[in-house]
Amino acid sequence: MSYPILFLWSTPRSLSTAFLRMMLERGDFFVVHEPLSSIVSQGFATIGDERVESEAGLVELLREKSRNSAVFVKEVTDSRYGLIDDPAFPHLATHTFLLRHPEQSIASHHAMKPEVNRDEIGYEHLLDVFDTVRVARAEVPVVIEAERLLADPGTVVRDYCLRTGIAFLPSAMTWTPDDRREWSRTAPWHRDAAGSSGFTVIPKTYRTTVHNDPRLAAFHAHHLPFYERLRAHAVPAAGQSVGAGSR
Incomplete structure (x- = not known):
């Protein structure tokens, strides 16, 4: 028997760690935090008590873990990973996106x-x-928006669960604040998630923004078209399952 593997892809600083925290609270997934990013940044990733040093090794270990439990992987796209070019990659898991x-x-x-x-x-x-996933699987992957997740977490998470074929667990929508072992490598980046007890808005202002810094403005101009193309696929209403539960 094989259990589902579910990926959540996002850019850095997009609420993905809070989403991972909810998946940990569920208790029915083996949860993996940014393994590809770890391999790029430090040469290895720690998955539970095991260490992998290559993308191929990671894939093998995820498949091994999925023999005993459903697996959830949260990954960020601050790098382009060679794994994406593997024809088998789109079929490794159900791939979903947070924007x-x-x-x-x-x-x-x-x-x-x-x-x-x-x-x-x-x-x-x-x-x-x-x-890559959309073309290979001939279906539009699930895309959810961080802003909607904060505004109406129950509806967005329930819809995400429906679309990915997993149970919606209301009890997982809140948790006890804590600093998790899963994100220890990048703990300073996840202080808000560690201090949170649910999907809550934390108002923040930044001294340097896309409005007052030419370098950040150029970043914004470059990436906005990619964001808009992805956002066009963020569907606000529940629809058909994309099949994680049937893997």
Whole structure:
């Protein structure tokens, strides 16, 4: 028997860690935090108590884990991963996408990493993953918007569960604030998620933004078309399952 593998792809600073926190609270998924990003940044990823040092090794381990449990992988697109070019990649999992407006994500990313470069913002890479999956699977992957998730978390998560074929668990919508082992490598980036108890709006202002910094404005101009192409696929109403539960 094989259990489903479910990916959530997003750009950095897009509420994806809070979504992962909800998936941890469910208790019915083996949850993996940014393994591809870890391999790029430090040469390996820690998956549970195991270490993998290549994308091929990661795929093998995810498949192994899915023999015993459903698997949820949260990944960010601050890099372009070679795995995307593997013809088997789109069929490894059900791939879903979380999207936040670049005006906010760019300012937040810069606040955490002032030396961030244009490609690390990630929308171009995110669209690349989306289009690769869409074409190979001949279906439109699920795209949810961070802004709607904050505004109406119950509706958005229920819809996400319906579309991916997993149960909606209301009890997982709130949790006890804590700093999780799963994101220990990048813990400073996840202070808001660690201090949260649900999907809540945390008002923030940034000194440097796309409106007052020419470099960030150029990043925004570059990535906005990719964001808009992805946002065109964010469907606000529930529809047919995309099949994670039937894998």
